Structure formats: structure tokens, C-alpha cells
Amino acid sequence: MHRIRYLIQKEFRQIVRDKTILLMMTVLPIIQLIVLASAASNEVKDVQVVIVDKDQSEISRTITNKVNANDWFTLLATTFDQDAAFAYMQSGDADVILEIPKDFEQRFYRGEAPQMQMLVNAINGQQATVGSGYLSSLIADVNQDILIDEPRLLSTTNGRQSATIVSNNWYNPELKYPHFMAPGILAELTALLVIILSAMNVVKEREVGTIEQINVTPIKKWEFILGKLVPFLCVGLVLLTMGLITSKIVFGIPIRGSMFLVFGYGIINIICVLGLGLLISNFAETQQQAIFVAFFFVMIFILMCGLFTPIESMPVWAQKLTIPNPLAHFISVTRKVLLKGSGFMDVKWEFIYTISLAIIFNTFAIWSYKKQQ
Incomplete structure (x- = not known):
């Protein structure tokens, strides 16, 4: 446990020293959330x-x-x-x-x-x-x-008047698109920023040479991955918290469900995408390679997450491919819990899928990390 604690302390110090990461944790996500939630709309006008x-x-x-x-x-x-x-x-x-x-x-x-x-x-x-x-x-x-x-x-x-249909919009009665888009964009930004940051992490240490100093220590591979995972998990939770506060203040999104459920799922989802990011980082030789590979997955996740195109409208084969997409499950949970007030049983399958993906990604991240003593 002492080794893991020292690793976590080292990662936090590197994060605090890196002004770029601090900027990506604070100012940039807020600006992106406000701009995208205001501009991204399926509503047709004019x-x-x-x-x-x-x-x-x-x-x-x-x-x-x-x-x-x-x-x-x-x-x-x-x-x-x-x-x-x-x-x-x-x-x-x-x-x-x-x-x-x-x-x-x-x-x-x-x-x-x-x-x-x-x-x-x-x-x-x-x-x-x-x-x-x-x-x-x-x-x-x-x-x-x-x-x-x-x-x-x-x-x-024939004495019959045509039928009249009266609609009643549930969960978003005023049909405000920021209420629909903000939870999805919040989930997207949290997951994608964490993927990119973690994908660049191990490669950066390899480029500056500090990874060699770690490799000659008795640190086990799972301890190394866990030491990388915990700090970026905290980063992801900070992003999620700031995004929720901003969405409530700027867009007035309703929060009908349990925040414990949102953060509980958020922890699992962030661990899942961190495993994918660290897996990418283990195989990449340079930060440029890591960014390119990360963006390959990011584009697929965005286009097939249901943020802009309903998953139900996709072909059956595409709907199946959304199952290993952690971003699709994150968006589903945030919308269901925040807008509908759904409970755990309503999102249990999202939990099951994401926990399974988290185990798979992090297991491969540990296995693929090449530690030479």
C-alpha cells in the first residue's frame, strides 16, 4: 500500500505542475459544455x-x-x-x-x-x-x-368529427433542448477528456525517461496501473461535479433522480474509460500516436453514443455495437436519472455492461504494461 500511495502522490504532483491539465480540468470543459449545449440542437426552426x-x-x-x-x-x-x-x-x-x-x-x-x-x-x-x-x-x-x-x-x-390528439410531454414539458443535450454533453466531455489524458500519461513518462526509474523498482504491474488510475479518477469526478453545477446554474436542468446514483455510475464509467486510455498508452510509442489512436475510439464513441442520433433509429448491427460503448451508457444514465428520476433498477443494465467493460479494459491494461526489472 505504501508503494501505491507514493505513486498516487507522484501523479497528483505531476497533474498540479502541468498547467495544461489544470486548464483542461477547469476552464475548457465549462466553455465546451456551455457552447455545445446551447448550439447543439435537433430542433428545426425557420x-x-x-x-x-x-x-x-x-x-x-x-x-x-x-x-x-x-x-x-x-x-x-x-x-x-x-x-x-x-x-x-x-x-x-x-x-x-x-x-x-x-x-x-x-x-x-x-x-x-x-x-x-x-x-x-x-x-x-x-x-x-x-x-x-x-x-x-x-x-x-x-x-x-x-x-x-x-x-x-x-x-x-357522416356526422363524425375528426379525432383530436392532445399531447402531453413528460420529463421535459417545455421541450427545452439544453435540458436534453446538457446531460449527454456533460457525460461525453467527462469520459472523453479522461480517455485522452490517460492515453497520453504513460507515453509521456516514457518520452521523458521517468518510466525507466519506475521499472527498476519492485512495483508490481497492477500497482502501477492502480497508481495511475486513482488520480485521474479524481480528475474525472471533478469534471463531472463542475459540469453538473454549470448545467444547473446556466441551463437550469432538472435533477429529479439521486445524485448518489449519478456519481456512483460516474465512478464506474470513469474507471472503465481510464482502463481503455491506459491500454492505448501502453501500446503507443509517442504522445502523437496515443492521441491519434484515442481519437479513433473517440469518434466512434461520439457518433454511436446516441447523443445526436437515437440508438433506436440505428440499424440492428449498429445498436449491438453500442453495447461496448461506455459513452452511450453514461449518456443514458445521466438522462434517465436527471430528467426522469430513474432508480437503480431502471439503469441496472448500464451498470452491468459498464462494470464488465471496466474489468476487461483494466485487465488488459495491466497485462499489456511491459515492466522490465
Whole structure:
């Protein structure tokens, strides 16, 4: 135990002396969290709409006015000419073209169920899908309002009024994307910074020559890895704590679950990613190599962690590959506990997967460390 204690003291002294690490522990994560949580959003705003109004009726004017008044849309133009509307889309200015055909209102009041045409610029798939959904919902609301204001129209629909769906958003009722993104970005920053710092650690000692002095001592391999792991575990917990405080103060994220559960899982996850970082560091010859290899895993972890793309929307094979992704489990736990107030039984599988990964990564880190006496 004395040897491990001296190793931990040595690592803490190196961390305190290194101004770069101190900066990465304090200022940079806070700036990244604030910027990314504010900027990273799946919310679609400012959908550019052109309306081709060939009907010039009360209903078409109502639809136009609602589009113009809605915060989600920007009405670029209202025209009679379809070619003029196509010019807007061809130039990339328009996201959606809504064409209201001639005699639309007359056919509607006769109960003939007339159709409108919606042309969507699908180069940006998310803008197209969400924007057209917004516009379809607005048109459905107009249709519902007309049926309510004109009871006589019910006779043309066999006396049945169309069903009304009332949505109730749980856990994030105001649909604030910072509340959704901040816990995920916090988990991402904590895990990724710890991976990079630990991946560079052993290589740095090898480059400056201090690793040779350690190798001639009677320190066992597992003691060496444990001595490296504990200080960076403390670094990760400091990052997690500062990130939670910042998220609460700046974004006002709700904390509905147990903080003991968050930090308990955080310790396990940090130990897991530290094992991976130390494993990378054992095989790398230079810090540059360690950074490149670490970024290889970092990019895979980010793209397949569910932060920006729901895991359920991925192909089945990709969903399977998220199981050995500690970042995906960290994001899942933080969102479930902080936003939903989930308990241990709700996140037990994340604990099981992460504990298994922690054992595997750290075992290989100990095995791969080459100690020559």
C-alpha cells in the first residue's frame, strides 16, 4: 500500500505542475459544455415556405396567415405561378412549397376531400422531415377549426368529427433542448477528456525517461496501473461535479433522480474509460500516436453514443455495437436519472455492461504494461 500511495502522490504532483491539465480540468470543459449545449440542437426552426395559392379563397388565406404568423416558418413568397415557386427551391432558398389548387374551398365544403400538394427540399433530410411535419400539423389544425366553426360540414362527413390528439410531454414539458443535450454533453466531455489524458500519461513518462526509474523498482504491474488510475479518477469526478453545477446554474436542468446514483455510475464509467486510455498508452510509442489512436475510439464513441442520433433509429448491427460503448451508457444514465428520476433498477443494465467493460479494459491494461526489472 505504501508503494501505491507514493505513486498516487507522484501523479497528483505531476497533474498540479502541468498547467495544461489544470486548464483542461477547469476552464475548457465549462466553455465546451456551455457552447455545445446551447448550439447543439435537433430542433428545426425557420423553415422557408413558398405558397402557390391558385384558389384565392378564405381557407387559402387562412392557411397563408397561419404560416406567416407561426414562429417555425418564414413565408418567402405567395405566388400564382408554380415555376416561380420552383425557382426558389432550385436556388436553395425554399425548404417547402405548398400548392393550394383551384376550387379547393368549394370542393372542401362539398365534402369531396380535396388535396394540396407539398413539395419538400430533401437535401437536408432533417429539415425536410420535421418542416413538412410542422406544416402538415398546421393544416390539420386549420381543418379542425373549420369543422368546429361550421357544424353543418359534419353532415358531409357522416356526422363524425375528426379525432383530436392532445399531447402531453413528460420529463421535459417545455421541450427545452439544453435540458436534453446538457446531460449527454456533460457525460461525453467527462469520459472523453479522461480517455485522452490517460492515453497520453504513460507515453509521456516514457518520452521523458521517468518510466525507466519506475521499472527498476519492485512495483508490481497492477500497482502501477492502480497508481495511475486513482488520480485521474479524481480528475474525472471533478469534471463531472463542475459540469453538473454549470448545467444547473446556466441551463437550469432538472435533477429529479439521486445524485448518489449519478456519481456512483460516474465512478464506474470513469474507471472503465481510464482502463481503455491506459491500454492505448501502453501500446503507443509517442504522445502523437496515443492521441491519434484515442481519437479513433473517440469518434466512434461520439457518433454511436446516441447523443445526436437515437440508438433506436440505428440499424440492428449498429445498436449491438453500442453495447461496448461506455459513452452511450453514461449518456443514458445521466438522462434517465436527471430528467426522469430513474432508480437503480431502471439503469441496472448500464451498470452491468459498464462494470464488465471496466474489468476487461483494466485487465488488459495491466497485462499489456511491459515492466522490465
